[in-house]
Amino acid sequence: MTHQALAQAARLAPVVERVHGKNHPEMTRVRQLTEQLMATVDPTRTAALFAELRAVTDNYEVPGDVCEAFEATYQSLAAADAQQAA
Template sequence: MNAVKDYLDERHDKLDFYTKAITNAHGQNHPEVFDVRQQYVKLCLDARDNKNLDNNFAELRQTTNNYAIPGDVCPVFEATYHMLESADAINANS
């Protein structure tokens, strides 16, 4: 679990900014990004408290349709999902 925490800590500023940005840029066409933002915040808090993150990532996979990138989104949206998917993979291998 420390590997996931380290990964999230290293990318915190970028992911915090990106998860907010995609709600502004894509929230109208992709309302699930509001849930992604909330789930990301909860994930960070739970990682900080050394909680088991399996349920956090299960929720993210459900919300994002397994991190599927819609065809009409910007590179920031795509990067956000890729980073979250990478954190999920680290968690699965921990």
């Protein structure tokens, strides 16, 4: 599940960044962190990346002015984060 949720977030993040980046500049860092997570196998590094994602996204709090893809990105990241922490 973690990889599938992360893969979905990795697919969506660049699109969401392009659409919402002007009003939500944090999406650039979200995209970068998601890409790093896809390339990381070290559990310590993975935990650190998710910790930064939680900080950048205010614990995956979806802003009120965004599309479903933005929401799906945050939901996928939150799901992957929960799975890796379990």
